[in-house]
Amino acid sequence: MKVATLALIITGVAIADGFAQTPDPNAPNPGSGHGIQYLPKELKAPVAPAITAEELKRRQAVEKFNGFAAADPVAKGWDLETNSEFVVFDGNVTILPKGAIIHVPDRYKANVVTKMQGNLMLWPEFVARYPGLVARMDVTMEEVTGTTPFKPERLLAERRRNLIIVGVLNGNPITVSRQTITPQTPPVVTR
Template sequence: MKNLALALVTGLALLPSGQAQEMRDAPTHEQMALRLRAQRNQDPMRDLKVIEADDPTKTNRPADILATSEFLSFSGASTLVPQGAVLHVPDSLRNRTGIVSGNRIVTWAQFFAENRAWIEVVDLELSQIIGAEPLPAGLISRMENSRQIMVAAVQGGPISVPQAKLDEAKALAEARK
């Protein structure tokens, strides 16, 4: 034990990798002050200009999630989807829309997995949602004949479809008849 203490004190101890430990002097106050000054001179934040405008965190407050969502509920569970994501609700399933007091809130993926028998997911492309491409040709006829609640989705996640896009698709379907 004395030999180990002596080796540590004299600096002869080896590191675990088998190399001798390098000793160096501690930086002086002047050296540390020079480094700090150099870092401050290279700081990109000091070149940014202060903008005098409204605080975007106060002017662009997010909307209330409950006000911009629709609920699907069944068997003690509820989930929310964006308003406009539910494309079609048959009369026989109207009681499954809306929030039910006392239900547990679950994710869309979990809710859909448990209720896929009465929910149909209509997979759309993002380009169709934003208007670069038309909605699928048979979508309106599927909506008219479906016995399931139809929910629009992109890559499995529910998404709002603008009412104007649905009206456009209905007009095209009528023109084809």
């Protein structure tokens, strides 16, 4: 009983102070408090007048369309062929990222080319088919980025194999920083 009396008192006070509105019975959606009847009568709908045929022709004459821009015949940006090296042998070719070849002996210089020549063969198949031509050299991420140089004795041992040496990370060719590769030095002979 006390709760009902208190609610009635609060409602009466709110109505007396103007906080509560009684809905307009003539409004299309009573109780919302907003509707078309609240908009100013001089406000027009946001619609543009329809364009006439003469106006359309005049606009078309002023705004000439000269066609689409011609496509640039030269591709811009990254190009696979310029960012790759190719190793060819027996009519087959494999594609390597530029900088992945660590060493090329003199007798195989003709097998490293800059253009695609022959039938494309994926790297795993190429290295398995021609083990007397190319060899993998496992490299670490530190050696790839140039933070850690190759050990000279490791490079010398790989170069003595007299094969094309390709730097690989997780079995795949990867570009190796030239800072980590020491220039080829003749072996030191001790007596």
